[in-house]
Amino acid sequence: MKAKDIANQYGLKKEGFESFLRQSNYKVNISLMGMSLDDDADIISIVSEYKKYEIRLSEERAIRERSQREAEERKRIAKQEEENRIRQAALDKKAALASMLITSGFTFDGYTVIKYSGYISGDDAISVDRGFSIFGGAGNVKDKLMEALVHIRRNALVELKEAAYALGCNAVIGVDYDYITLDPQTANLSGGTVYQPYVFGVTANGNAVVIEKNK
Numbered sequence: 001m002k003a004k005d006i007a008n009q010y011g012l013k014k015e016g017f018e019s020f021l022r023q024s025n026y027k028v029n030i031s032l033m034g035m036s037l038d039d040d041a042d043i044i045s046i047v048s049e050y051k052k053y054e055i056r057l058s059e060e061r062a063i064r065e066r067s068q069r070e071a072e073e074r075k076r077i078a079k080q081e082e083e084n085r086i087r088q089a090a091l092d093k094k095a096a097l098a099s100m101l102i103t104s105g106f107t108f109d110g111y112t113v114i115k116y117s118g119y120i121s122g123d124d125a126i127s128v129d130r131g132f133s134i135f136g137g138a139g140n141v142k143d144k145l146m147e148a149l150v151h152i153r154r155n156a157l158v159e160l161k162e163a164a165y166a167l168g169c170n171a172v173i174g175v176d177y178d179y180i181t182l183d184p185q186t187a188n189l190s191g192g193t194v195y196q197p198y199v200f201g202v203t204a205n206g207n208a209v210v211i212e213k214n215k
Contacts, residue, residue: 001043003028003035010047020050097161101171101211108171108211115210117167122159124152125201149200153177156204164208172206179203 003021007014018035021028026046029036037043101108126148156177164172180203184196 111211117208120163122156122204124155127197160204169208171211175206
C-alpha cells in the first residue's frame with residue numbers, strides 16, 4: 001500500500017509520515033511511483049506509532065522554542081540592564097562633575113582634604129587662519145577671539161574635572177592656567193615661507209583631591 005494513500009486515509013502529513021518510515025525498521029519499498037509498504041504490513045500499528053512519534057516531535061519542538069524564547073528574554077533583560085547601568089553611570093558622572101569643587105587655593109572652607117591623588121591637567125586649543133576671521137561677519141575680531149579663549153578655557157576646565165573624576169576625586173585645588181600661542185612657519189621647496197594658521201591653546205592645571213565636609 002502506498003504511503004501517500006495511508007496518509008490520506010488516516011489524515012496524516014505525507015512528508016512527515018514518509019520521513020518516519022525512512023527512519024523506522026519497517027520494510028518499505030521505494031520506486032518511481034513513490035514509497036509503499038508491503039500488503040501484509042500492520043497499517044494500524046504503524047499509524048499508531050507514527051502518531052506517537054509526531055507527538056514526541058511536537059513536544060521536543062515546543063521545548064526548543066520555549067528554550068529559545070527564554071534565552072532571548074534573558075538576552076533582552078541583560079541588554080536592558082546594561083543600558084540602564086550605562087545610563088545611570090552617565091547620570092552619576094554628570095552629577096559628580098557638576099558638584100565637583102574647584103579652587104585656585106589649597107583649601108575649602110568647611111571641608112578637609114583627606115586624600116591627594118596627584119597633579120592633573122586639561123587642554124584645549126583653536127586655530128586661526130592668517131588674514132581671515134574664522135568667526136564670520138565683520139565684527140570685532142579681538143572680542144571674538146576673547147570669546148573663543150573663554151570657550152577653550154572652559155573646555156580645558158571640563159577636561160580637568162574629567163581627569164579628577166577618573167581618579168575618584170571630588171575636588172581640584174591649586175588650579176591655574178597656562179596659555180600658549182604658536183606662530184608656525186615652514187619653508188617650501190621653492191625657498192619661500194608658508195605661514196600656517198595661528199594656534200591658541202590653554203592648559204588648566206591642578207591637584208586632584210578627595211574632600212570631606214567637616215562635621
